[in-house]
Amino acid sequence: MKPVERFFRKYFLSMVSIIALFLLLNVVLFFSVQIWAGQTSETLDLSISEIRDSITLDGTGHLTAAGELAEMLEENHAWAMVLDDTGTVIFQSRLPEELPRRYTTADVAKFSRWYLGDYPVYVQEHPQGLLVVGGEKGSQAKYYFSVNESYVRKLLVGLAAVFLTNIIVVVLLIWKNTRHIEKAVTPILRGIETVSSGQPINLPEKGELAEINRQLNKAGAFIAKKDSARADWISGVSHDVRTPLSVILGFAGQLEDNQTLPASAREQASYIRKQGERLRSLISDLNLTSKLEYSMQPLRMEKVYLVELARQVVCEFLDGGLEARYQIVFDSSQESETASVMGDEALLKRALYNLIQNSVIHNPKGCVISVSVARNETGITVMVSDDGIGVSTEKLEKLRATTNHLENTDERLNLRHGLGVLLVRQIVEAHHGTVEIESAPQNGYQTVLVFPGGEP
Numbered sequence: 001m002k003p004v005e006r007f008f009r010k011y012f013l014s015m016v017s018i019i020a021l022f023l024l025l026n027v028v029l030f031f032s033v034q035i036w037a038g039q040t041s042e043t044l045d046l047s048i049s050e051i052r053d054s055i056t057l058d059g060t061g062h063l064t065a066a067g068e069l070a071e072m073l074e075e076n077h078a079w080a081m082v083l084d085d086t087g088t089v090i091f092q093s094r095l096p097e098e099l100p101r102r103y104t105t106a107d108v109a110k111f112s113r114w115y116l117g118d119y120p121v122y123v124q125e126h127p128q129g130l131l132v133v134g135g136e137k138g139s140q141a142k143y144y145f146s147v148n149e150s151y152v153r154k155l156l157v158g159l160a161a162v163f164l165t166n167i168i169v170v171v172l173l174i175w176k177n178t179r180h181i182e183k184a185v186t187p188i189l190r191g192i193e194t195v196s197s198g199q200p201i202n203l204p205e206k207g208e209l210a211e212i213n214r215q216l217n218k219a220g221a222f223i224a225k226k227d228s229a230r231a232d233w234i235s236g237v238s239h240d241v242r243t244p245l246s247v248i249l250g251f252a253g254q255l256e257d258n259q260t261l262p263a264s265a266r267e268q269a270s271y272i273r274k275q276g277e278r279l280r281s282l283i284s285d286l287n288l289t290s291k292l293e294y295s296m297q298p299l300r301m302e303k304v305y306l307v308e309l310a311r312q313v314v315c316e317f318l319d320g321g322l323e324a325r326y327q328i329v330f331d332s333s334q335e336s337e338t339a340s341v342m343g344d345e346a347l348l349k350r351a352l353y354n355l356i357q358n359s360v361i362h363n364p365k366g367c368v369i370s371v372s373v374a375r376n377e378t379g380i381t382v383m384v385s386d387d388g389i390g391v392s393t394e395k396l397e398k399l400r401a402t403t404n405h406l407e408n409t410d411e412r413l414n415l416r417h418g419l420g421v422l423l424v425r426q427i428v429e430a431h432h433g434t435v436e437i438e439s440a441p442q443n444g445y446q447t448v449l450v451f452p453g454g455e456p
Contacts, residue, residue, distance in 0.1 A: 012174065016174065019167070019170055046076050048122055049124070054069045055080075055131070063090055070093055070094065073094050080093045080094070082130065083103060087102055087107070099116065118138070120140035121134040188213065191217075194220070195216065241283055248272070249273055299343075299344045300344050302342070302344075303342060304342070305340045306340070306348070306451070307336050326366055327367075327368045328356070328368075328370075335374075336373045339373075341380060341453050350427065351449070352382065355420070359384070378450060379452040382451070384446070386446075400437055421447075424447070432451075433452065435449060
């Protein structure tokens with residue numbers, strides 16, 4: 001998934017999560033309020049069944065109550081009475097004076113569900129009649145509703161539909177808002193990606209974010225101008241250095257071959273020539289790196305057989321006067337002999353040359369350099385390794401983190417290693433390949449180039 005699409009997907013999901021969290025919070029608050037109200041409100045803490053059981057007939061046939069009843073009713077500011085079948089009060093405890101002592105059937109029907117006067121009452125059958133328990137005025141709210149069952153079902157379905165409709169509308173509004181933001185922000189994000197890759201941008205300077213687009217265009221133009229100036233400077237310096245460097249190498253070569261000079265002088269001339277050749281190689285690498293970075297180096301694509309190419313590079317080193325303390329071992333699998341890739345032969349040869357040259361330069365005491373070519377399921381692999389001093393873990397991490405463009409590097413990181421890796425990575429990536437580096441102190445250095453394809 002592309003970064004821009006991933007950004008807006010996360011934005012949309014975060015908004016939906018906020019809505020879900022909002023609904024969950026409201027549910028928690030609703031039940032919390034219910035619990036709080038129930039725990040802090042004064043309620044009638046009486047058991048009607050206990051009161052009924054506590055009122056019994058005595059030996060004379062009259063109703064009497066256990067001693068705890070009056071105390072229980074007093075604690076709850078309640079009262080109780082028992083009516084016989086004629087509506088006459090045959091038992092009472094703390095019954096208010098203003099209430100009558102006899103009730104008709106109609107009176108009983110009225111207060112059985114509601115109030116007796118302004119007293120909320122609760123009714124339960126008693127063996128001797130009807131038990132009525134009342135509370136304080138205004139202590140209880142009693143409501144009675146009678147609705148059609150079909151109406152209730154349809155009302156619940158309608159409320160659920162309204163709730164779901166609201167959720168859908170909210171999600172659609174979030175989605176619409178996300179699309180609106182995406183339409184405005186996507187060009188900016190893509191512009192940032194383009195600038196980070198070193199490519200020029202030209203965003204439309206209109207709409208709500210016109211000022212941001214304008215600043216990005218300005219930043220892109222400034223970066224392009226700086227990159228162009230840097231490329232021109234590197235190219236100019238490379239060109240200006242070539243002439244005096246050729247003169248130095250020419251005279252150093254003549255002095256080295258002059259048999260009339262003392263051996264020490266010829267040795268010094270040889271050292272000057274070698275360092276001059278190294279400087280020329282560095283300048284060439286720097287110039288080529290700059291051209292690859294700014295796409296100024298055209299690729300001459302053709303079918304390249306990597307086994308043959310690797311053999312040529314190895315032979316050039318062996319025939320070029322490689323010192324005896326260095327050995328080069330070449331190996332290739334039978335499957336890779338006819339495998340080829342589409343690429344620029346000169347650049348690929350340059351990449352292999354740099355890898356072998358790095359092993360030579362960074363192992364002054366000598367080493368065994370291995371070059372191998374193999375073909376596998378992922379493509380064709382070229383490996384260059386040595387058994388030399390290797391690099392530290394810190395330097396290895398820096399080499400692996402080397403970008404595909406020129407940038408400031410830690411001064412402790414050897415320039416040749418850093419520039420060589422950069423150039424090799426640029427060449428390999430220009431051929432859609434990958435570079436893997438492995439090393440350990442005193443345990444050699446290995447670079448693996450993997451190219452896709454490898455068709456015969």
